Each structure stands twice: as C-alpha cells, then as structure tokens.
Amino acid sequence: xxxxxxxxxxxxxxxxxxxxxxxxxxxxxxxxxxxxxxxxxxxxxxxxxxxxxxxxxxxxxxxxxxxxxxxxxxxxxxxxxxxxxxxxxxxxxxxxxxxxxxxxxxxxxxxxxxxxxxxxxxxxxxxxxxxxxxxxxxxxxxxxxxxxxxxxxxxxxxxxxxxxxxxxxxxxxxxxxxxxxxxxxxxxxxxxxxxxxxxxxxxxxxxxxxxxxxxxxxxxxxxxxxxxxxxxxxxxxxxxxxxxxxxxxxxxxxxxxxxxxxxxxxxxxxxxxxxxxxxxxxxxxxxxxxxxxxxxxxxxxxxxxxxxxxxxxxxxxxxxxxxxxxxxxxxxxxxxxxxxxxxxxxxxxxxxxxxxxxxxxxxxxxxxxxxxxxxxxxxxxxxxxxxxxxxxxxxxxxxxxxxxxxxxxxxxxxxxxxxxxxxxxxxxxxxxxxxxxxxxxxxxxxxxxxxxxxxxxxxxxxxxxxxxxxxxxxxxxxxxxxxxxxxxxxxxxxxxxxxxxxxxxxxxxxxxxxxxxx
Numbered sequence: 001x002x003x004x005x006x007x008x009x010x011x012x013x014x015x016x017x018x019x020x021x022x023x024x025x026x027x028x029x030x031x032x033x034x035x036x037x038x039x040x041x042x043x044x045x046x047x048x049x050x051x052x053x054x055x056x057x058x059x060x061x062x063x064x065x066x067x068x069x070x071x072x073x074x075x076x077x078x079x080x081x082x083x084x085x086x087x088x089x090x091x092x093x094x095x096x097x098x099x100x101x102x103x104x105x106x107x108x109x110x111x112x113x114x115x116x117x118x119x120x121x122x123x124x125x126x127x128x129x130x131x132x133x134x135x136x137x138x139x140x141x142x143x144x145x146x147x148x149x150x151x152x153x154x155x156x157x158x159x160x161x162x163x164x165x166x167x168x169x170x171x172x173x174x175x176x177x178x179x180x181x182x183x184x185x186x187x188x189x190x191x192x193x194x195x196x197x198x199x200x201x202x203x204x205x206x207x208x209x210x211x212x213x214x215x216x217x218x219x220x221x222x223x224x225x226x227x228x229x230x231x232x233x234x235x236x237x238x239x240x241x242x243x244x245x246x247x248x249x250x251x252x253x254x255x256x257x258x259x260x261x262x263x264x265x266x267x268x269x270x271x272x273x274x275x276x277x278x279x280x281x282x283x284x285x286x287x288x289x290x291x292x293x294x295x296x297x298x299x300x301x302x303x304x305x306x307x308x309x310x311x312x313x314x315x316x317x318x319x320x321x322x323x324x325x326x327x328x329x330x331x332x333x334x335x336x337x338x339x340x341x342x343x344x345x346x347x348x349x350x351x352x353x354x355x356x357x358x359x360x361x362x363x364x365x366x367x368x369x370x371x372x373x374x375x376x377x378x379x380x381x382x383x384x385x386x387x388x389x390x391x392x393x394x395x396x397x398x399x400x401x402x403x404x405x406x407x408x409x410x411x412x413x414x415x416x417x418x419x420x421x422x423x424x425x426x427x428x429x430x431x432x433x434x435x436x437x438x439x440x441x442x443x444x445x446x447x448x449x450x451x452x453x454x455x456x457x458x459x460x461x462x463x464x465x466x467x468x469x470x471x472x473x474x475x476x477x478x479x480x481x482x483x484x485x486x487x488x489x490x491x492x493x494x495x496x497x498x499x500x501x502x503x504x505x506x507x508x509x510x511x512x513x514x515x516x517x518x
C-alpha cells in the first residue's frame with residue numbers, strides 16, 4: 001500500500017476484507033499545509049478564496065475497499081475528501097473523528113483553474129458512507145455511497161454506451177436523456193456496485209459545458225464510475241482531469257495524439273472476483289495494439305489467478321453492427337485482438353462507439369467457437385478461450401447509428417452470418433430501436449448474465465428523436481410500438497467453468513503483435 005494513502009479504519013481487518021492491497025497509479029499527496037490531529041487524521045488549512053469544488057465525481061478504486069474522488073477547483077489550496085460512516089453524521093454535521101484523505105491538486109489545462117483527486121481507502125463492507133470535498137470554509141455538498149459484501153461471488157454492475165453529451169446539437173436534451181437513464185437504471189438496480197463506461201462521455205474533449213451536463217446527475221457521486229476514454233474524449237486533457245483511475249499506465253503507447261493533448265492510458269482494478277482491464281483503444285497504430293496486448297498479458301499473469309472472471313473494456317467495438325463496422329481502424333483491431341484475448345482467458349469484452357447494440361456468439365481465436373450456436377441463444381457455454389463481445393447502444397439518446405448489412409467488398413472477413421444473413425457473422429444479436437438502453441451484467445459464481453435493457457421509449461427525453469435526427473423509432477424500424485421502460489431487448493446467461501483463468505498461453509509466449517496473430 002502506498003504510504004501516502006490513509007486508512008478510513010485503522011483497526012485490524014478481517015481476512016476477507018484485507019485479501020488485497022493494490023497500489024494506485026499515482027500517490028495521494030498533500031498540496032499545501034495540513035494540521036495533524038492524531039490517530040492518522042489530518043485536516044486541510046482553510047481555502048484562501050472560499051471557492052467550492054465543482055465537477056465532483058466518485059470513481060472506482062483499485063479494489064472494493066477504495067474509491068477515488070475527482071473534482072475541479074478555482075483555488076490552488078490544500079484540499080481533502082472528508083469521510084465518515086453516514087450513521088455518525090448528526091443533523092448533517094460530520095463527527096470530530098471523521099477521516100480526511102489529502103488530495104493531489106494540479107493546474108487545469110482546460111479552464112485555467114485546478115483539478116484534484118483523492119483516494120478513499122480502508123472502506124468496510126456493507127457500510128453507508130458520507131463524504132464532502134474541499135476544506136474548512138469551502139466544503140462541497142455532502143454526498144453518500146454504500147459498500148456491499150466484499151467476499152461474495154455475486155456482483156451486479158451496469159454498462160453504459162456513449163452518452164456523448166452535445167452530439168445531438170442540444171446539450172440540455174442530451175443531458176436530460178443521460179440523467180434519466182441513470183435514474184431508471186439505478187432505481188431498477190439499487191444494489192449495482194459499479195457504473196462502467198463505454199467511452200465518449202462528451203462530444204468535444206475540452207467543452208466544459210458538455211462535461212458539466214455529463215457530470216450533473218447526482219448518481220455519479222453515489223456510485224463509482226469506471227471511466228473509459230472514447231475518440232470524442234481525445235484531443236485534450238479534460239478526460240483524465242475529470243477522472244483519475246487506478247493502476248494506470250500513461251506511457252506513450254497507450255495514448256493517442258500529440259503530447260500536449262494526450263489523455264487516457266490503460267488501467268485495471270479487481271472487484272470481488274472479477275478482474276477489470278480498461279484500455280485506450282484510440283491508440284492502435286504504430287505498435288499500440290501490441291502494447292495493449294502486452295499490458296493485458298502482464299496484468300493477467302500477475303492477477304488473473306485471483307479472478308474468476310476477466311472483463312475487458314474499451315471504446316471501439318471490433319464486431320460493430322452499424323456505421324463503424326468496416327472502419328479501417330476496426331478492421332485492424334479485428335486482426336490484432338481476438339486471438340490474444342482468447343489466449344488470455346478474457347470472458348467478456350464491453351465496447352461502445354457504434355451507438356447500437358450487439359452481442360456476439362462465443363468467439364474463440366477470432367472465429368465462431370460453435371458453428372451450431374443459434375442466433376439469440378438465451379444460454380451459452382463459452383469454454384476455454386471463448387469470449388463474448390458486447391456493443392452498447394446510446395445511453396443518452398443523443399445519437400444512434402442504424403444497423404448495416406454485412407459488406408464483404410469492404411471487409412471480406414466480416415461477412416454475413418450463415419444462420420442470419422442480415423447480421424454480421426460474429427453477432428448473435430444486433431439491435432437498434434432508437435431508444436435509450438443500458439447493459440446489466442450480473443456475476444453469479446461461474447455464470448455471467450448479460451442483459452440489454454430499455455431505459456427510455458420514443459418519447460422525450462430522447463434527443464435524436466425529438467430533433468428529427470432519425471426518421472423512425474421502435475422495433476422493426478419503427479413498425480412496432482416502443483416497449484416499456486425496463487423491458488429487455490436481449491438476455492444471455494454465459495456459463496464458464498473458469499479453467500482458463502489467470503494465465504496467458506505459456507506454451508507459446510507472445511512478445512510481439514505478429515506472434516499473437518500466428
């Protein structure tokens with residue numbers, strides 16, 4: 001554990017609680033003067049100008065006992081996150097023994113202010129916590145979150161595709177759809193433990209009004225957001241100034257663009273028995289795909305044995321069902337990634353970018369593993385090397401892409417499915433109704449249950465429909481009425497025996513991109 005990270009609870013931890021201590025990608029250091037209170041507690045000096053923090057978001061930590069809080073500030077002062085069990089607050093007032101976690105504060109390249117982040121560590125399971133950001137005299141609003149059982153085999157998390165606030169041309173309408181999806185999803189799944197991003201939080205990387213609309217929902221301060229960088233988040237530093245992620249490698253191969261605008265990196269975290277690895281798929285040329293594979297390989301070799309499932313997250317869907325199906329960069333990734341992912345024992349790949357929904361067949365080494373698997377099968381057994389790829393539809397309704405027919409003139413290796421020629425060969429399900437959806441993933445022992453759920457209808461808030469960006473809405477290209485909010489588009493139970501966990505292909509270690517493709 002990094003010596004600069006304070007514990008919320010300094011007492012001895014139970015064996016299940018202390019099974020891991022994972023270092024964050026950067027240490028939490030105090031910027032400015034702090035006063036020591038004893039028992040490992042500190043408080044920041046009062047902020048000089050009384051400016052309150054803005055853009056606060058709760059992020060995922062290195063494991064279930066951590067959270068990362070990120071925010072913006074107009075002041076370069078000593079700032080902290082103050083935390084206490086919610087039961088100890090009296091009339092909204094924090095107790096004298098509330099713990100503070102010092103922040104790293106740096107100059108903000110976007111708006112001339114500052115950005116800060118701090119890591120809350122030592123959280124106890126099954127506990128509700130309250131927290132606030134800032135310093136004496138300039139505290140933020142108090143927010144709350146809760147932890148759940150750290151030792152069980154069950155985990156529910158939600159995956160959201162491309163809010164891309166601003167892409168409809170109306171930031172307010174896009175923000176309304178995004179806020180509604182979060183409210184609908186978390187009302188239906190209050191015990192979800194993670195909110196996982198598919199990337200493209202905003203339309204324009206350095207547009208702070210778009211970021212403000214994305215960050216407006218209070219649910220993003222109550223549930224940890226596991227950020228993913230999309231192509232619309234690239235082009236400035238706003239992405240990583242808004243989101244600080246654990247175990248992050250920000251070396252050149254994992255970035256995209258000129259040094260002044262690089263943002264992102266590859267990162268990983270372990271939550272219960274699931275190893276999550278998130279890569280910056282914007283960086284794919286000049287050997288970057290090989291670097292990503294090397295990063296994933298290293299993480300799996302070091303930590304995969306501790307996981308029952310490995311979930312990989314990135315933005316660009318390699319088995320795209322819509323407009324991006326045959327983009328040159330996606331064709332390259334289809335060559336570079338699938339065999340490596342099978343060898344590394346990846347179970348589930350979550351992707352965005354194409355603003356439509358798809359769920360693949362079980363894919364092994366870039367091929368359909370079982371030729372007899374039927375389209376839309378409700379249950380599949382993936383076996384060693386089998387991978388399911390999911391593409392998320394728009395979570396905000398700001399932009400939808402219509403499904404495209406397989407076109408072998410653009411990519412001869414991405415043709416029609418013999419069992420369903422309207423779909424691409426890799427995909428068991430392809431869907432677009434021009435309604436907002438989100439993906440729920442339930443981990444149940446050796447099973448993964450993946451479900452695409454409607455969070456809206458054709459009615460507002462649905463910016464692309466409201467503004468006439470699309471000409472129809474509903475199933476069957478608008479021939480059917482939009483089903484109710486909360487109804488299921490697609491559901492599959494994935495059975496895995498876990499025998500391929502924790503190791504890369506030891507018999508034939510791969511050191512270069514070419515090795516993986518053999």
